[in-house]
Amino acid sequence: MRVHTVGEVARLSGLSVRALRHYDEIGLLKPLTVGENGYRYYGPDELLRLQQILLQRELGVPLEEIRRALDAPDFDRLAALEAHRDRLAAEARRYADLVKTLDQTLAALKGDGQMDETAMYKGFDPKKQAEHEAWLVDRYGEGVRAEIDESKARTKAWKQTDFDAAQAEVEAIEAEMAQALAAGLPADSQAVGAIVARLHAWVARSWKTPPDANAFAGLAQLYSDNPDFRARYEGRAVGLTEYLSEAMRVFARTHL
Secondary structure (H helix, E strand, C coil), X not given: CCCEXXXXXXXXXXXXXXXXXXXXXXXXXXXXXXXXXXXXXXXXXXXXXXXXXXXXXXXXXXXXXXXXXXXCCCCCHHHHHHHHHHHHHHHHHHHHHHHHXXXXXXXXXXXXXXXXXXXXXXXXXXXXXXXXXXXXXXXXXXXXXXXXXXXXXXXXXXXXXXXXXXXXXXHHHHHHHHHHHHCCCCCCCHHHHHHHHHHHHHHHCCCCCCCCHHHHHHHHHHHHHCHHHHHHHHHHCCCHHHHHHHHHHHHHHHHC
């Protein structure tokens, strides 16, 4: 049986060595053995378990839920893989619709055709949006519905290019936060504050008024508490959820 070092597993999986060590520390992926030199070694079973972890992470499952599922006595690896395949196939069909929608939009913007407005939002997931709204109401009470409705009203007139630009901006912000975390920049550093300032401006575009200190700190808590946001950020970099939330709280205290 061939075993792999932590560095080899990192190269095979695309994860960082730091992430693999974190998985070991939280009991998500233990190595087959640890040598006298302290090196971790992984065998075939560990590689298969890591595949399960990565598949479930791609589907937005929080790490703690993944660990509980994999450690359950009745866990069936074959059934889990078949279920993952079905979900990924469904996602592939949805992404194919999104690509088609964007192609039609691009063609219309370039003057090569007319955009069917009824198809502009094909492929977007209204069910997931409804789940987010229900989670917010459940966590923060009925009073939050007015804020949700206000946000919808603010973005109702947006064109597809507006949504695309907003998505691209938040992707860039999150990527820069992940880079700052990897570089070891403190959450209260000036460089990180500049990134968070962009996030604050991004949020303000869809709010009735720019979030004040309490609202922005509350948003930081929401990002930390909500499993979808946590899965999104941890998928970028282990520890990014708490790092971003703390940076937002610092910004709220010092700039708002």
